Amino acid sequence: MRIGIPHFGNVYIPVKAMANKLGAGGEDLIIPPPTSQRTLDLGVKYSPVEACLPYKLTLGNLIEACELGADTVLQARGTGICRLGYYAKNQEQILRDLGYDAHFLTIDLSRHKLASILNMIKTLCHGAPWPQIILAFRFGMGKLFALDRIEKEVQKVRAVEIEKGLANSIYREAIQAIDEARDNKEVKRLNREYIDRLKRVPRGPQADPLKIALAGEIYVVIEPFANMDIEMELGKLGVEVERTLTLSRWVKYSLFLNRLGIDEWKEVHKAALPYLKRDVGGDGWESVGEKVICARNGCDGLIHLAPFTCMPETVAQNIMRSTKEDLPVLTVLCDEQMAKPGMMTRLEAFVDLLQFRRKRRRDKGNIKVFSNRLPVCHSEERSDEESHRDPSPELDSGSG
Ligand code: SF4
Known part of the structure; x- marks a missing residue:
């Protein structure tokens, strides 16, 4: 066979x-x-x-x-x-x-x-025999978890490294080393070593990267070819990517913890309830909930990856537009017509918008502190102005 x-x-x-x-x-x-x-x-x-x-x-x-x-x-x-x-x-x-x-x-x-x-x-x-299968399964899962832990660290370092590309080259080395590791002990050692190396990558002294969450259909979120290496490209633009969808998380919950009644999506589904009350297939329900959670957690924005013609993500995309949470969302439709220059233009524009938005919010914050010391009438005028919410743009991108 x-x-x-x-x-x-x-x-x-x-x-x-x-x-x-x-x-x-x-x-x-x-x-x-x-x-x-x-x-x-x-x-x-x-x-x-x-x-x-x-x-x-x-x-x-x-x-x-x-x-x-x-x-x-x-x-x-x-x-x-x-x-x-x-x-x-x-x-x-x-x-x-x-x-x-x-x-x-x-x-x-x-x-x-x-x-x-x-x-x-x-x-x-x-x-x-079953004991041999279970040992082999544990070994494979050990590698999967180590790779996801290292990748999580890479997502943070890419955004703030001084020498652009260093975190990626360490990550590539880590993938190869873990692929070649022969036992669990070696996998654990490599996991520690590569995370240490990533932590020691020189960073910009005042780095305060934008945080963008990545959500959407699991395959296009996890497979770099399908999303044109979006995480790496965002890292180059100085953005820290937060992604909850990982293979190790899927294994941990779907294969084990769900059987004990622990539902990893409970909070996310609850957050989505005001807008979507049921599963719509794929990861559509989770995408809506992720927007609400990311807004609460102070993310600067969310990139929603949706395969073109994917019904669950099309439902999610349309609902995300009308939620009251104040979080800009860029929907990227993934298909064979998608071209890198087009996607990069959209990413750059989105990142610029988020930077502008963050600066404006901070400036407003400073004005608010200052205005607290002003006579009451001025303060009231200011607070009226402040109560006007920032627009929460939903940027849909077609392919190409
Ligand atoms: S329809 Fe959507 S959720 Fe279903 S397999 Fe295709 S891309 Fe994935």
Whole structure:
């Protein structure tokens, strides 16, 4: 059995680690080349035109895996209210039409996720004993958590480093080192070492970066090719990115803590309730709640990443416009028409707007302190003026 997987952020690293621990060689696991323009071209060429970007990119990955000899491929499935439910069935047919007789193995992301994943590992490793599977799973998850912790630190450092690009080069080294680590002890040591190195990166003496949250559909938020490395680009513009959607968080809650009744989205759903009372599929409900929470937490703005034609995020986008929370939102629609120069122009304009807004708020704050010492009539005039809220622009970006 030669198993091909689609890319999704750094997920190939824990998958590779598990396969190695279970004795699967390089020829058993086919990791397609990193997602590229060719992957996208293949996905676009063979997908239905209205399919969302995650569908097209993962199809491109699976075609590339089949070209390298995969006879079995992994794909997610779910029973939610969006297209994820038909990804596997549809892509299987497309691969057949292209002459690849690949067997599809699916991971159910709606129910029994942990059992579904462990059973799949057992099938793939030809019935290895459960203790060995659990040890391999722990090893893979150790790598995933370490990578996400390092990435979180990188998001802070990129915004304030004096030598631009240093945090990225340390991050690239960390990815490679963790990918090559052979046991849990080494993963933990690398985790500590790389976070220390990042903390020691020289920073601007008065750095006070803008904080922008990133929310939206999980695939385009996590997969850098799908969002054109938006986090890195924001870092270059001196912005600290805050992102709650990570693979390790998904694993921690969806596979373990949710089973104990702990719901990581409880607060976010509660925050969204005045505007949206139910799940609309994908991550739409969470996107609305994230806007409310980010406004409360003092973020400067929010970038909403939405695949073009994605129904849940289209619902969220329209609701976000009308919430009373005072937080600028830039919606970036991700599809194959998206071009980097166009996206950069929008990011730069958004960052300028947020900087201007922050400065104006601070200036107003200073005036307020000063006005407290003025005679009452002046103070009242000022407070009337201050009660006028800053506009909370919602900037929709088309693709291109
Ligand atoms: S949430 Fe949107 S982008 Fe993701 S699979 Fe569903 S329809 Fe596609």
